[in-house]
Amino acid sequence: MHTAVTKPSPAGKILWAAIAIVGAWCLGVVALRRGEPINAIWLVAAAIAVFVIGYRFYSRFIDTYVLRMDPSRATPAVLRNDGLDYVPTDKWVVFGHHFAAIAGAGPLVGPVLAAQMGYLPGTLWILFGVVFAGAVQDFMILGLSVRRDGRSLGNMLRDELGPVAGIVAMFGVLVLMMIVLAVLALVVVKALTHSPWGTYTVACTIPIALLMGIYLRYIRPGKILEVSIVGLILLLLAIWSGAYVAASPAWAAAFDFDAKALAWLLIAYGFCASVLPVWLLLAPRDYLSTFLKIGTIALLALAIFLAAPTLQMPALTKFVDGTGPVFQGNLFPFLFITIACGAVSGWHSIISSGTTPKLLSNEGEARMVGYGGMLMEAFVAIMALIAAASMHPGVYFAMNSPAALIGTTAQSAATAISQWGFVVSPDELLNTARNIGESSILSRAGGAPTLAVGMAQLLHGIIPGEGMMAFWYHYAILFEALFILTTVDAGTRVGRFMIQEIAGLIHEPLKHTESWTGNLIATAICVGLWGYFLYQGAVDPLGGINTLWPLFGIANQMLAAVALMLATVVTVKLKRERYVWVPGIPAIWLVVCTLTAGYYKLVGSISFTAAAQKYAAAAAEGKLLAPAKSVAEMQRIVTNNYVDAALTGIFMLLVVTMAGFAINAILKAWRVNHPTAHEEPYVALEGAPTR
């Protein structure tokens, strides 16, 4: 069936043994050295060693025994080659495309939030989570899709688990998407609140994109590279001129917004951007953000290698006990919910069953693209963790703790944080703010600003210069805002199509995506759904991220659990029961994590229910709790928390339902003595050695 695995040469054995020893040594230093700060290079080296070993051994094991990818078998790209969607493509091109599609803001935000527990828990979860769960999911879903004409996750669930399971999963994906869009938009709101410089540069991207859109459409059609360079230069000009905007009282006032106003602006913007023709605003922004994203990730890697910062955050902080200010909850399960993208992200299963399987020219390349692509993303997550952990812990906590805990002045923040054991002076906080050209750094949770400060400090260490730190900070903010907003626009459009499809079941004409009525109604519903959660985050007593990120994490890990369940079911259906643990154990782990986290968010001291009851009780006594300024606002906070609780309940129900479908399918398949998976028939690849 499959070519036997070639035995490694003696030299190969020695090389791999050496990598294993170096990796173990570095990991030992990272995990065990206490009391003295270590250099980030240890972490980078440990990560590279773990990834290389995981790729060489575990992914090959999955390739050979679990998925049994067959280089002699023709792929959908070859069989259905249409030159557009199905095109046999060079594996490095597919790899680049796949990585650009999976890497987003997620791996940059989660690890930064998780740094409150110290760098060690996050590091270990990213390293082992990706090798045994995240990359397994991406690779296996890609492998399954390649064997099924490049079908989507929803279609494969329908085929293998039954039509009802498919519908349940589709509903889950839609809700997850609304939460993703809301949380990401909230990251932007948090970064831009009372930051005229940041708001101005992000606002500048709109006219720049319009200009690029018109240029690409009418002046030089299709010259993406050319127009992207023009766009980049204009962006850099916007960042540079932002300093003057921030310095002028009249201009600064025009771009100075609070969280609520920014939330409304983003909602209005999201609506317009997804209703307008794509070539005008959405597509050019997408090009710019894609290139900027890859460029900035490369820049971050370069900065970490050149600066080789010392990790100032301790390996473990006292917040592993669940009392942390950034997010509440114990290490288990909340660490595994907080770092989703980077360790294991359910969203990737949609991309692994989207364009990528239609491009692979050979099944043998799925391993490098699927498994390897996810390892790359995990490396991005490790870099984000390093950037956060190399900051002064006092500054880190000042930026990521809600105002309810640290107050609103540098004085109160420094006092509160010093009491937690991270000694910092008000001057240090004010100085950091001044260096990055902002009036305050307090309570800017959400990862983006923290990463921006971390990156600015690293880059400033390499390229010193007066005022350069502020430039780098706003560059990092702009880059994150740009690609988050692109995700929001594109996501709103996708959500709109999904809603139109559902609405079409009730009233047929609403399905037509060209109809303006259907378009406007569905877009309004879509924007309304994520806009509700965004606004809720903007008025949240704990700053929003604290509340919404766990919800996002639960939803994302839920989807990952569903994808891994599919992989488990198919493994059994192919009668490869002895390897059922490969996707099965991570699936069970994610089910346990999502259900436990969901349970803590439903009942107990850190639950949405408890928060709702606290505000309801205070309102009943006629008291006002910050940040509410009226009884109506108190009521709204109560409602919001109950909505979040209900949503958590829905996610838990969804996981349990899908697990039920999966177990049912597994039991059925286990009993029969022949394979029952719905694979497309084998067609030999022309020119390949026959099996």
Next chain:
Amino acid sequence: MTASFQAFRKWAVQTARLCCGVPDYDVYVRHLREHHPERKVPTYAEFFRERQVARYKGTGGRCC
């Protein structure tokens, strides 16, 4: 310009375009000529516009 640099350039351009949802134009034209000689070959501009619209048709092709 050495051959390897040109190969790298070709890879970079192709990857960058694919990341934006625009597949290789030459490959498409070759495909049309071979398999559908009766169809009109679109210009690069037409091809680009068609692909640009197709990219945002709603397949959730990006991550958080």
